[in-house]
Amino acid sequence: MTFNLGPVVLVLLFAVVPIIGIFLGLNSPGLRSRIPIWVAVFAGLIPILAMYIPKGFLSGQTGMSQRMDDWLIILAGFALLLGIVNVLQNNFKKVARRDSGWFYSVVLLIGLFVTGGAGIYGAVTKIGIGFNPDGSPTPFKYLTDWFFQPLQSTIFALLAFFMASAAFRAFRARNVEATILLVAAGLVMVGRVPILELLAVPFPSLHASAASASQAMGKLTEWIMDVPNGAAQSGIIIGAALGAASMALRVILGIERGYLGLGKGE
Amino acid sequence: MKSAGCITLIGLFLAANVFAAPIDAPATPPPDLPLPQNLIAKDKPGDSGGAVVLRWTDPASLPAGAEIEVLRAEPPANEWQPLDKVPAGTGTYTDTSAKDGTAYRYGVRTSLAAADSAGAVSVAASTSAPVVSEPVSSHDNWFKIERTNSFVASILFVIIILGSIQVARSGKEIFIRRIPGLNAIDEAIGRATEVGKKVMYIPGIQSMDEIQTVASVAILGNVARSTARYGTDLDVPNKDPLTFASAREVVRSAYLAEGRPDLFREEMVNYVTYDQFAFTAAVSARMTREKPAAIFLIGYFFAESLILAETGQSTGAIQIAGQADPTQLPFFVATCDYTLIGEELYAASAYLTREPVLLGSIRGQDIAKGILILIAIIGVVLVSIHVLDLSPFLRTQ
Numbered sequence: 001m002t003f004n005l006g007p008v009v010l011v012l013l014f015a016v017v018p019i020i021g022i023f024l025g026l027n028s029p030g031l032r033s034r035i036p037i038w039v040a041v042f043a044g045l046i047p048i049l050a051m052y053i054p055k056g057f058l059s060g061q062t063g064m065s066q067r068m069d070d071w072l073i074i075l076a077g078f079a080l081l082l083g084i085v086n087v088l089q090n091n092f093k094k095v096a097r098r099d100s101g102w103f104y105s106v107v108l109l110i111g112l113f114v115t116g117g118a119g120i121y122g123a124v125t126k127i128g129i130g131f132n133p134d135g136s137p138t139p140f141k142y143l144t145d146w147f148f149q150p151l152q153s154t155i156f157a158l159l160a161f162f163m164a165s166a167a168f169r170a171f172r173a174r175n176v177e178a179t180i181l182l183v184a185a186g187l188v189m190v191g192r193v194p195i196l197e198l199l200a201v202p203f204p205s206l207h208a209s210a211a212s213a214s215q216a217m218g219k220l221t222e223w224i225m226d227v228p229n230g231a232a233q234s235g236i237i238i239g240a241a242l243g244a245a246s247m248a249l250r251v252i253l254g255i256e257r258g259y260l261g262l263g264k265g266e
Numbered sequence: 267m268k269s270a271g272c273i274t275l276i277g278l279f280l281a282a283n284v285f286a287a288p289i290d291a292p293a294t295p296p297p298d299l300p301l302p303q304n305l306i307a308k309d310k311p312g313d314s315g316g317a318v319v320l321r322w323t324d325p326a327s328l329p330a331g332a333e334i335e336v337l338r339a340e341p342p343a344n345e346w347q348p349l350d351k352v353p354a355g356t357g358t359y360t361d362t363s364a365k366d367g368t369a370y371r372y373g374v375r376t377s378l379a380a381a382d383s384a385g386a387v388s389v390a391a392s393t394s395a396p397v398v399s400e401p402v403s404s405h406d407n408w409f410k411i412e413r414t415n416s417f418v419a420s421i422l423f424v425i426i427i428l429g430s431i432q433v434a435r436s437g438k439e440i441f442i443r444r445i446p447g448l449n450a451i452d453e454a455i456g457r458a459t460e461v462g463k464k465v466m467y468i469p470g471i472q473s474m475d476e477i478q479t480v481a482s483v484a485i486l487g488n489v490a491r492s493t494a495r496y497g498t499d500l501d502v503p504n505k506d507p508l509t510f511a512s513a514r515e516v517v518r519s520a521y522l523a524e525g526r527p528d529l530f531r532e533e534m535v536n537y538v539t540y541d542q543f544a545f546t547a548a549v550s551a552r553m554t555r556e557k558p559a560a561i562f563l564i565g566y567f568f569a570e571s572l573i574l575a576e577t578g579q580s581t582g583a584i585q586i587a588g589q590a591d592p593t594q595l596p597f598f599v600a601t602c603d604y605t606l607i608g609e610e611l612y613a614a615s616a617y618l619t620r621e622p623v624l625l626g627s628i629r630g631q632d633i634a635k636g637i638l639i640l641i642a643i644i645g646v647v648l649v650s651i652h653v654l655d656l657s658p659f660l661r662t663q
Contacts, residue, residue, distance in 0.1 A: 052417050054314045056366075056406040063314070072475060079507035083537035086510070090533045101555055148544075155543040159569060162576040170600035233592045236608040238638060240590035243612030244477045246631040249427055251480065255623050258484030258615045259474075259512065261519025 006057040006064040013042040014071075037254040043068065044252035087112065115143055184224055191221025299376040300325035302334055307372045307399035312413075315366040315406035320359045320399070322374050328354045329378060336361075337373040337396050346373060346396065369401040412663040426637075427630035434626025442628055447586055447604035448617050451485075451562075454584045455492045458559035464499035465489065466558040466583075468549060468574065470565020471505040471542060474512050477612075478590050482565035483512055484615040485588070489562060490520035494529055501558065502535040505545040510537045546570040550577040557581045563598065564588035564606065564614075575601035588614070 018035050025032030050058050050065035059065050091105035099105075118139040122129045129140040137145060173179040190196070196217065200210030250256035302322040310317035320336065332354045337346040338361065352359055354376075364370060373396030409417075434440055458465045467489055469482040486502065493500040502517060504510035514535040521530035538548045550573060553561065561578040563571070564587065571587075571594040578585050579601050587598035588606030598605045606614060609631070616624030645656040 048420075052410055052413055054312055054407050054410050056314050060314045060406065072473075076473065076506075076508055079511050080540065083504070083507040083510055083540075086532075086537040087539075090536050093533070104551070148541075151547070152541070152543045155547050155573065156569065158573055162572050166572060166576055166597060166600045170596075236590075236592045236595070239635065240608035240612070242631050242635050242638070243609030244590065245423060246427060246627050246634075247477055247481055247612040247615075249424060250624065250627050255431070255627065256480075256484065256615060258487045258619070259480045259516065261487055261516040 010064055036260050041252055041254055118143055188221050191217040301397050302374045305374055305397045305399045307402040309404045312407050312410040315404050316364055318361045318364045318402055318404050320372055324354050332376055332378050335375050335377045339371040364404040366404050369403045371401055372399040416662045423634050426633050427627050430630030431623050431626035434622040440625045440629050445610050447606045448614055450604045454560035459496040459498045461559050463559035464501050465493055465560045466501045467562040469509055470567055472566040473506045474508045476566050478566040479509055481612050483516055485564055487516045487520050488618045490517040491524050494521045494524035494526040500534050503538045503549050546573050553577050553581050558583055561585045567594050572597040
């Protein structure tokens with residue numbers, strides 16, 4: 001039997017150290033507030049070390065880094081339960097108090113219980129949430145296919161209308177920057193669709209000229225997207241990457257505590 | 267009758283085996299195939315184990331269709347087992363099926379594949395005895411050599427950041443340019459207070475393993491402190507359960523820190539659903555019904571960014587957005603009053619708290635950016651005048 005260092009270190013760092021810290025921190029709030037910082041420091045350091053150290057216990061398939069990813073999934077599962085409890089609490093309260101829009105909460109609760117019940121029914125009867133043995137959909141599948149997915153698609157489809165209204169607002173030539181945006185957007189739109197060929201359809205003598213102009217517009221569009229747009233995007237990406245690295249370093253060093261609800265000196 | 271039948275059968279047999287033209291080409295004697303040379307087997311450097319790299323030199327002249335057959339002998343039997351065949355000229359092979367700690371011997375030999383008229387490939391000839399390596403075992407390593415450039419850059423970055431933090435700790439004034447989006451936070455909350463409506467804060471739809479969400483939750487702490495100070499209602503709908511748990515703690519702590527725990531309600535930070543568009547529908551509906559006076563869309567958003575921002579815009583709320591991913595940024599720029607672009611999102615925490623240590627790290631980040639810009643300019647110049655292409659040194663693996 002070989003000794004596996006990874007799980008032992010993980011248990012030490014994420015179970016033993018916090019538990020000892022909680023006990024010691026019972027009489028010392030300062031120490032208690034440091035425990036999450038230490039957990040964040042360990043959790044941040046392990047994946048970074050795994051980037052450069054290919055030792056099996058750290059970055060192997062069952063190494064510490066991979067195990068931490070698995071732990072995250074387990075944690076998220078428990079947190080989801082917490083979320084469901086919160087949804088139930090908030091909506092039951094809303095209905096009980098007859099807050100404004102309480103009937104939406106009733107619809108939500110009915111949806112939650114009916115869908116959840118259909119899922120539990122599938123689990124209890126061991127049919128699952130796909131199809132029955134005779135090929136017909138299970139109640140859960142029926143609900144997702146005939147209620148949930150059409151609703152999802154409806155919300156997604158709204159994007160087209162919102163895009164049009166946002167474009168209308170953005171492309172108004174209020175100042176120099178907006179005018180440049182308008183011109184660039186107009187050129188890109190013309191370059192992406194064969195509008196010149198379409199306009200030249202009634203005039204056969206212009207077909208050849210329209211085709212070559214359309215090709216030129218296509219090249220101009222590519223240039224706009226690759227050069228000015230690509231350069232701006234690269235600038236944002238480089239800045240954001242450095243910002244993210246700096247933020248990560250602040251978290252790992254325990255300097256950044258805002259995400260834990262701790263301020264200066266806490 | 268019987269004898270006539272026998273004669274017919276014998277005749278058919280002779281016709282099929284003696285007089286008929288042969289189907290396959292006559293077997294040619296195996297050519298004298300030369301052996302590969304200088305076989306070296308080594309553990310693959312910089313990996314997590316389980317791999318051995320073989321290198322050899324092919325013989326000078328090989329007939330067309332020749333291949334190099336790789337064999338492995340494993341203790342205790344030490345019998346040769348074929349591993350793979352590689353075309354001549356490859357000169358290298360990586361065995362990724364090795365067990366760490368097992369001492370293997372590897373062998374390579376030349377083989378010549380031939381196809382018969384039916385197209386079936388068979389080994390027409392091969393050198394019988396392979397060239398054999400020294401025993402070798404795979405193991406995990408201590409450093410990924412191919413990431414040396416990234417490692418050096420990371421160390422330099424850490425030194426610059428720590429140095430800048432040290433400078434900031436010494437009390438030196440650090441200038442950070444004005445970020446309108448962050449200056450507008452108090453203005454937005456003040457406006458919500460004036461009109462007696464709530465502030466809505468959406469920390470994106472990603473989990474706490476996304477650094478943008480971490481930055482957003484840190485900003486949420488500052489927003490919650492302001493709402494606690496002004497006594498304004500706050501609503502934080504969440505899509506991710508881990509972000510929800512974290513956001514609730516941050517808001518609760520902010521109200522405690524401002525001495526207003528009485529104003530904190532559990533339902534201020536609420537969970538909606540894990541589905542992207544169901545979340546979008548629920549939050550959009552809430553915006554339309556409750557008409558918050560200020561909406562913060564800070565964190566990682568995907569397709570729902572425009573739906574949320576446009577709905578918020580239609581309610582007349584002052585909107586402040588923040589995102590580091592350029593794909594959704596144009597939507598926020600077009601729709602929101604203020605947008606934190608890229609690095610501004612990560613600088614928000616330092617900017618709002620004005621803590622010297624955090625400001626120092628922002629300064630260090632700017633120095634690193636300056637160095638990168640310099641390297642980019644030098645690289646462009648060098649490659650343009652055909653002196654040196656820096657890209658192989660800068661590429662991360």
